[in-house]
Structure formats: structure tokens, C-alpha cells
Amino acid sequence: MTEFESESTFRDPDRLRRRAGVRGNPDRDQHFLVDDRVLDRVPSHLPDGTDRSHLLEIGGGTGALTDRLLAAGDRVTVVERDPDLAAFLREEFAEAVAQDRLAVLEGDALSLDLPEFSACVSNLPYGVSSEITFRLLPEGRPLVLMFQLEFAERMVAEAGTAEYGRLSVSARHYADVELVETVPREAFDPQPRVESAVVRCTPRAPGYEVADEAFFLRFVKALFTQRRKTVRNAIRNTAHISGLEDPDAVVDAVAEETLSSRPGDLPPETFAALAGTATEESAVGDGQ
Structure with a gap:
């Protein structure tokens, strides 16, 4: 059994939400991942040999994934736009903050100055997933990101398929992209209307040159x-x-x-x- 498969290692996501006093708000793109098995697997999708010295998480929520990332990496920076949740994360993980293993940045990931990071693992807010992804991809770091399933399928689509489009070409310009896991609606609370998927992006130079x-x-x-x-x-x-x-x-x-x-x-x-x-x-x- 690996560290990510242990049932007792990490904080229970339902208890975290109760302590935070939040129920989730679909209108604000808040769908909390609460399935322990999925949460345990997400960090393991990082490419082999990934530098885990500084992991970035966009949209920390109540910290269920943050907890796993602290076990998977040396340092973690979490970006959380909800001020109440940002305050909760600092309190819940006060020991890690005091040890300089966790930093919580309050604000919008699209406008904040992001720190340098070695890899990013995130359950992204779906409403801005495209904008955040194309802010991250040019950084040339490994990414493990959760999206709506339809978005993920378009991201990894091959030429000649119905799903292939601008997203597919643009993502492949920066990285090898793989859909590594589909995630049912039941893994979230509140449940989104659609299924989700985890995509791994392994940075590499494109096999062609562009002048501009x-x-x-x-x-x-x-x-x-x-x-x-x-x-x-x-x-x-x-x-x-x-x-x-x-x-x-x-x-x-x-x-x-x-x-x-x-x-x-x-x-x-x-x-x-x-x-x-x-x-x-x-x-x-x-x-x-």
C-alpha cells in the first residue's frame, strides 16, 4: 500500500467541509472533491521523475487535495480566491504554514503574480479552466489538472476527430497531454452536472518551429x-x-x-x- 492509498493518513474531506462551515456553491463554481480514493490518486498522476520541491494548487477549497500535496511534495503554494476559505486553510494547516511548507495566496489565479513552481496539481474552477490552463502551460512545468470531461476530451483530441480543435492544437504546442482518469459526478459535493476528468500535461518542446x-x-x-x-x-x-x-x-x-x-x-x-x-x-x- 502506497502513501496515497492509506485510509488513515489524510484528513477526511467531509470533516474538512464541516469545520470550514461551507456547503459549496455551484453558482460560484464550488464543487468540492470528496472521494478519498480519487483524492489519493490525483498526485500520483504526476509524471515519473517530476521535481516535487514546490507544488502549486489552484483552488484549494477546504484543503482535501492540499493535504495530499503536502505529503507528495516539499513545499506547496495554494491559490484560493474565497477569503473565508483562504483563512480556513491557514488555520487548518497552521503547522505547515509555520514550517514554511505551505503558503496560501488569497486572490484570483488569473490576476495574481504566481510564484515559481516545479509542478501544478489542481482541481480547477471549471468556469475559468481554459484561461488558467493557458496561463500555466507556457511555464513548461508538469501539470495534473481536473476539468469537465468534455473539455478534457477536446484537450487531448487527435486531428480528424469531432473533438479536435483550437484547444487540442494549442495544448499540444506546449506538452504531451493525456486523459489519465475519468471522475464521476458522485465524487463531488455538490455534484456538478457533468462528469470530470484528470489530464496530465508533460512539458516538451514542439516538434516544429514557429517564429512568432x-x-x-x-x-x-x-x-x-x-x-x-x-x-x-x-x-x-x-x-x-x-x-x-x-x-x-x-x-x-x-x-x-x-x-x-x-x-x-x-x-x-x-x-x-x-x-x-x-x-x-x-x-x-x-x-x-
């Missing part, structure tokens, strides 16, 4: 707004988004096989090649 990363990501976004169109039409129709000044020059420089495809059929490396051609053939502005 901001343009590459904007170009991918633009083309997927026209995912049912051919690439030819998508390039022409979305210049106001991508910032291309001469989309026809780009179209003229791209092979017919690519132009007649649809964005959802192109792997990330083809998007990179297209973006490279676009920057060579057309002046690029900021888009919208």
Missing part, C-alpha cells in the same frame, strides 16, 4: 472559427482575427492538398507550417 508564437496561436484560433470551411476559405475569411494583411498571398503560397482540407484535419505541425508561410507572405498585425 503569439501569431501561431492567434492563427490557429482564427482558422478554427471556420472549422467547417476549407483552409483556403478559412484563411481568407479570418484575416481580421489573425491579422493577415494579404490573405490571398498566403493562399497562393500553400499547396492545394492543404487548402482543400478543413482545419479539423490538420495536425499541429501543419498549422505551424501554415503560420510560417503566412508570416513570410503577408504582413501580420495584432488581429483583434
